[in-house]
Amino acid sequence: MEVKKKMSLKEQIIPGGTGAAFEIKKGEYLKVTDVEGKQVADFIAICLTNKKEFLSTAHTRTMNGRLTVTKGDKLFSNYRHELFEVVEDTVGVHDTLYPCCDSQRYRLDFNVENHRNCRDNFAQALREYGIDYGYIPDPLNLFQNSPVNSDGTFAAPTEPKSKPGDFVVFQALTDLIIGISSCPQDMTPLCGYNITDIKSEIVQTW
Ligand SMILES: [Zn+2]
16 A cells, blocks of 8 residues: 555644644654744643653753754653654744743733733643643744844844745654644734744654
């Protein structure tokens, strides 16, 4: 029987502003697509067999010697183990510096109560794995365009460079729990003032 290349094992649309959690096995590939473009996807990962080990943006930055990640990079855990390899990246502009947006961010900076936010999205999605709000690791912010100035200050985040259908593909190097949040930040240019869907797919080959 012919085996169809890049057959999708599990495809899901994560509606704009919401989150999802699921598992991926060692060797499988995860494709994350910005369906309509200019949508930030916060991305976290926690080891399935040791929930104290998770994707660490700090360790990833220092191991790669760069502020961002792109094709060919490995992503590292807080124990400095390799968790992923980035095998494709059609954008090349992502953020490793910003934490998840949370209710306090909208309260302090915009005087808005009960705004949807990535941290609550993760806490809700990861509850079934026993991971609660206090334990959500800092995310890799896919498609987020938040440049750093030459003097070390942050430039204001601006619209993502991602166009409709742009994507990133990761190969999992161990068994992992994945969390993805389509960021609901609609009060700055971060997501182009238009919150849209993110698609995730697990594929066997790439
Ligand atoms: Zn967010």
